[in-house]
Amino acid sequence: VEEFDAGLLLHQERIPVAPDDTSFSVYRKLLPVTGRCAQRVFALYFGESGLPAGDEQTGESSYHFRMLPFDGLIQPEWTDSQVERFIRAMHFPPFEGAALLIDGKRVEVESMEAFRRLKKQTSEATAESPVPVAAAAAAPGCKRSLEGVGVEPLAKSQKHITARSE
Numbered sequence: 001v002e003e004f005d006a007g008l009l010l011h012q013e014r015i016p017v018a019p020d021d022t023s024f025s026v027y028r029k030l031l032p033v034t035g036r037c038a039q040r041v042f043a044l045y046f047g048e049s050g051l052p053a054g055d056e057q058t059g060e061s062s063y064h065f066r067m068l069p070f071d072g073l074i075q076p077e078w079t080d081s082q083v084e085r086f087i088r089a090m091h092f093p094p095f096e097g098a099a100l101l102i103d104g105k106r107v108e109v110e111s112m113e114a115f116r117r118l119k120k121q122t123s124e125a126t127a128e129s130p131v132p133v134a135a136a137a138a139a140p141g142c143k144r145s146l147e148g149v150g151v152e153p154l155a156k157s158q159k160h161i162t163a164r165s166e
Contacts (some may be wrong), residue, residue, distance in 0.1 A: 008054025011040045020089035073101050074109065084112045 013036065015029050040062050052107060074083050083098075087109060090098040098108040100118065109115045 009057060010051060010054050011037050013037060022088045024092045072096065072099055075100055083115055087112060
């Protein structure tokens, strides 16, 4: 095949993807399916009839290069639905998951609940004082402390955290 991901399909199986699946849980579901697919194709290859002609791919194919989308960072303009999907997509232990960039520091966010708590604590702390945030230091679900991190207060029309860049 001269083009990437342009070959004919020899065997294909589907797996259910639940609304709460993460990239890691989908990977775990794929392991036995991948083994079955390989066994089936090898059996055909080494069998009397050989490999079938294959079927053309239908629909749009996709491929993601081996790099983190958005550098693993939750984008400030995203809706809660987009943030939640990104957190699940980035969950693949032992690698770092989705993160927020606050005052130039990556703060890992493990769940939507942790994101909401962090967002709330950060906005409350900045509303009280524009000095470095200590009140948001121990947001559950965040792997790094926010102690000593300064952020700008949220504007009334602003729906997401905005990190101060210096």
